[in-house]
Amino acid sequence: MSLKLEEIKKLIKEAMPDAEVAIQDLAGDENHYSATIKSKIFTGKSKIDQHKLVYKALKGKMGIELHALALNTMEIK
């Protein structure tokens, strides 16, 4: 169970090309990350739907290959 930081970034950028993505490997174990993502795609959506979009971008890896990804999503207006 691990996923490289660059891989996470790539998957997110593929699903939301305008996104500004900042990821931190919290424990240095490629398994506990924190991500701040800004995108127009989040505009007008609930937090639940915003996070679901990110999980969808990760194509089912969340909770399987990736144990923990703290999310902070923000709208770009």
Add this chain to the structure above:
Amino acid sequence: MNENTNIKIKNIIDKNEVCLFMKGTPEVPQCGFSLAVSNVLKHLEVKFNGINVLDDPEIREGIKIYSDWPTIPQLYIKGEFIGGCDIIKEMFEKKELQAKLTEKKIPFKN
């Protein structure tokens, strides 16, 4: 997910006004994220039921499908899925969780 698991999960959510699907129990959480949400609820003195998904592999996998949400913990208030750890913490900080509890008529201490 089989139908029995679906019914089991629905029953839990229907029977508990505030229920937290978590790893471990409110007394002994087994994961930092479950601990964090549990602490927020305790801080607000909300009466809640902690469902330890580690006790039941069917619920552990089933709840992810039920909520269309890939991670645990998951908080439900009166049948509504509120979110996971990041969302609950953010809602608490912005007082949105308190507003939600008020809206749902759940007693808490501000």
